[in-house]
Amino acid sequence: MNEQPSINTTRRNFLVKGGAVLGAGLASATALAGPRLLETARPDDASELQHLQQTLARLTDQAAIRELQRTCIGMVARGAYGALAELCTPDAEVALPGIVFAAAHNPLDPREPAESITDVRQPADCIHDEVTINENEFVAHATCHSQVEISTPFRLESTLETMARLQGQSSTVRWESGRFEMTFAKPQGHWLVSRFTFQA
Secondary structure, three states: OOOOOOOOHHHHHHHOOOHHHHHHHHHHHHHHHHHHHHHHHHHHHHHHHHHHHHHHHHHHHHHHHHHHHHHHHHHHHHHHHHHHOEEEEEEEEEOOOOEEEOOOOOOOOOOOOEEEEEHOOOOOHHOOOEEEOOOOOOOEEEEEEEEEEEEEEOOOOOOHHHHHHHOOOOOEEEEEEEEEEEEEEOOOOOEEEEEEEEOO
16 A cells, blocks of 8 residues: 655644644643642642642643544554654554564565555544553553454465456455554653554
């Protein structure tokens, strides 16, 4: 599948247009206002305000992670692996049908893949799948249950494959149910993918 270049598939545009920037803005506003309020608040109020700040920061992070998760899964469905690499850490590990790389700087395997993901169906309640953020708030993990269409190119010159080729087909397809497992890191104030796998 040929990757279609798009202005919306770079890391810069994702951060500008995605939920990550909105979340960063909310967190920044809270961070600026919080200390002034804490100085004038009573002890009980200060403790409650601090708790609210932490809750807001966590909700903001969860929203940014879900947006990044949806964006990356969409890129996999389109075969946009170069754009996907832009949203990964330099040492990211990505192991999916049709794509395996261990560094965002060299995302494409030069060998023809034995199979590849060509479409993704996500259930309506996928948003309720688990998102966890470590206590240090710089590492997170998300799970997304999905169905994926996997395409396998014809390898043999059998009669059936020959007939299929004459009809314009070059591969067989099947649907598999499973889950995307993603780990995220926050090296410079915004979330990036550090590990991305699909488990059937």
